[in-house]
Amino acid sequence: MVNELLVATNPDLESRLGYLLRLPLDGGMVFRTSGTWPRTTALYCYPVSVDEWPEEPEIVERVALRSCARRGAAIDLVLDRGRENRSQIVFTTARGRDAVFWQSPRTRKQARPNVSTPKARAAGIAGLEIVVDTREQYGYRFASQQATTVKKALPCGDYGIEIAGQLVAAVERKSLADLVSSMINGKLRYALGELAALGRAAVVVEDRYSSVFKLERVHPAVIADGLAELAARWPAVPIVFAETRQLAEEWTYRYLAAAHAWVLDDLAAAASVSLTAETEVSARPSDPSTAEVRAWARSTGLKVPDKGRLPPEIWQAWREAHPS
Secondary structure, eight states: OEEEEEEEEEETOSSOEEEEESSSSSOOOEESSOOOSSSOOEEEEEEEOGGGGSSSSSSSEEEEEEEEEEETTTEEEEEESSSSEEEEEEEEEHHHEEEEEEOOHHHHHHHHSSSSOOOGGGGGSEEEEEOOOOTTOOOOOOOOTTTEEEEOOOSSSEEEETTTTTTEEEEEEHHHHHHHHHHHHHHHHHHHHHHHSSSSSEEEEEEEEEGGGGGGGOOOOHHEEEEEEEHHHHHHHHHEOOOSHHHEEEEEHHHHHHHHHHHHHHHHHHHHHHHHHHHHHHHOOOOOOHHHHHHHHHOOOOOOSSSSOOOOOHHHHHHHHHHO
16 A cells, blocks of 8 residues: 555535545555644544545545554654644544544644633523533533533524523534635525524634634635625624634633523513513503593583583693693
């Protein structure tokens, strides 16, 4: 087998992992993955049978390997090029399941941003319950935050807050590769339209905004212009770049907690206004009967008919005489 690293487009258009990675180990190892190289963040890889490699693959990356060796729970790769030449395929566990990640020295360093997230509960809410969409793979667990999670199909977003069984706020999570892919195929536009209809929603990106201008397979200006157009079209749905997955998880937790608090405040204010209006209506004195006004008019010397409706001027005179 040729000692090369091969990356081809995934022919399965329904897969969220748009590429196939092939390594010359054990007769050929094939993984589904979301990018061609872990430039800004570690890439999740899903191992598949070598039979899934297409007979006529659409190759997007072909690089000779200086070294490809498995050492313990990782495969060390050294590519025959000057830059971006070292990486690892790491076999690990995530949320109790086997998982594989493709990382480089740069993404490994970025995975630890040298900041400690606060432990204080967001918005003063203890035990915030966050709904995680059933289609979300390897989603946030909020293990470091004071929150619990429950799996449920969401109409929009990957994480949400429900009050009285109704979704009131949501966050859509994106890696940079997923963000770019969904912008190009148009899915992000529809997703933002659904989020905007919810009222309180946002998109969080697990990367820096500066990484947009380091993209190689697409013109950075196209993505930057697309992000600006989406922000102008749906200003109520911010797109937040949170640098790392850890910080994106923290931002999601605090955004949903803030949305939960604001929705409760809105409901309390609406209930107060409704109660005040009802009190004013019940306290308002009712108009007297026609017979009472007729008797009052006669006692003041006004001429009124014995039967039928009273003239408007009689009613007006009564109201002027009884302003309270």
